[in-house]
Amino acid sequence: MRSERAEEKETINHSEIFASCSFSSLGLHPTICNELRERMGYEAPTQVQAQAIPVVLSGRHVLVNAATGTGKTVAYLAPIIHHLQSCSPKIERAHGTFALILVPTRELCTQVYEILQKLLHRFHWIVPGHVMGGENRSKEKARLRKGISILVATPGRLLDHLKNTSSFVHTNLRWIIFDEADRILELGFGKEIEEILDLLGSRLIESVGKGNEVSSISKTQRQNLLLSATLNEKVNHLAKISLQNPIMIGLDDKKMQPDPLLEHAESVESDTDDELEHPRKITNSSTGDYKLPVQLVQKYVKVPCGSRLAVLLSILKHLFEKQYSQKIVVFFSTCDAVDFHYSLVSEFHSSPNSASEVEVTEMFLRCKTFRLHGNMKQEDRRNTFQAFKTEKLALLLSTDVAARGLDFPKVRCIIQYDSPGEATEYVHRVGRTARLGEKGDSWIFLQPVEMDYIEDLKKHGVSLTEYPIIKVLDSFPLYGQMHRIKKFVSLESHPWLVSLQKALESFISAQPMMNKLAQKAFISWVRAYTAHRGELKRIFMVQKLHLGHVAKSFALKQQPSLVGKSFQKQQSYKRKRDQRQKGQSKRRKINGKT
């Protein structure tokens, strides 16, 4: 039975997430309201939808900064559909594209497209479509030739079609939406976006005339929307070149500073008829503009390097055994690390519970396991994405390819096994849980030498408490007996961990394929560790690491010098290759990592 307190908390959460009005009171067409209620199961708008829908309906440019999982997608889709369905005469495929939605990843492209399909069910003359990297170009060309009214696209592939698909009609384009704008820019698509804005005649130009006003070379009926859960200088720049006199949603006064280029920007919380006293600009992310769900419980797990793997598996085992229904996402820094851990979790069946090594009975983790990263075939990525969505009890091992915008229902827990680097990445990773007022936990693994990262997150308003890992380890019986806490002095010497580590190392050394995967993962992990930039380089210093302990975290028995040698070989190969490929775009580098 739920306690009164729990119920009270739930109600508070409900009113923090949902608005007290109805979709129809926001001005949406009754059929759209019905679809939202009946097809999507939405009873009431979320707060961000209640704020954004009337503004988007009004035709103003908008910048939305709202926490992850607060319903931003419908906040822009519903008003666009409202306008398009009311066009008289009815719009036709031959009229081409009216709305363009730019998203950073293929998975997000599919996700937005699927929501769009549902919402358009009763409006068969409005045609949804998508174009994205990895898909068949000629099939996309054929679909564009027939006409797509609302197009969801990743930037690179869209640019490709804008340049090479002459039958792509966009003369009637009215909306450009940047969903997950921060991620689009972080992935290095800034140039592509500017080129897209130029090609579509939608880039704003700064006039040197009076008051540094921004003027537009776009057609007057254009309306651009920019949505982002985090804000930084790059997003600020995109806002400046794409939004004209925008309405700001979700930005409070503390986060805005005078900026002549956003002179007419207005906040939706203020009376929109009043001019602002001071022109504003979005502040730099280093001063803390992150929106996190209030109910999200954030912890860190302090683990020495050599015990990382055993602790990760112990936590996962604990979580899957304690909770009847549970979905967990674990983030890694590289594709190789995902592949290694995926194979390990899928095959490791030794149990430190057994008194004898022969007595191997069951899988260590009993859950369905999936993996997702940028080196997988598009079809496999799609299948994983769909399958994990529908599972009730499952584990997803992923790179940051899953960090942004993906909406997997009922993910209860996020584990950042490899640290995310930029605090924005932290926010997006944890944003895969605690969506729309639901409960969610997040844990980040940090080594004792990395503890300054907590201070870095604090600067952005993110504060974490320590997760008592020893309690979890103590809960596992070893050889049928509970161990006594006081007998060991450090985490590494905990009998459960010692025994599990031994079992893992034997397992890996007995299987040449697994050993190879572990070595590969080790090399790319160290490489990714050295790639931290700026301030973070001070916290995540490869020099502070003991490579032997790192090897242990991949269950490798080899001496560090052995593993180190192959790493050095790789490094010298990489150096030579990098020299050859000088000038390669930053975007491709980042893609390779995820």
Ligand SMILES: Nc1ncnc2c1ncn2[C@@H]1O[C@H](COP(=O)(O)OP(=O)(O)OP(=O)(O)O)[C@@H](O)[C@H]1O
């Ligand atoms: N009004 C609503 N009522 C109930 N559920 C809703 C409502 N609006 C959205 N949702 C659900 O909430 C979840 C989050 O929505 P959405 O993915 O649009 O959030 P988001 O703000 O774009 O998140 P992110 O920043 O992570 O991309 C989805 O599962 C969606 O179906």
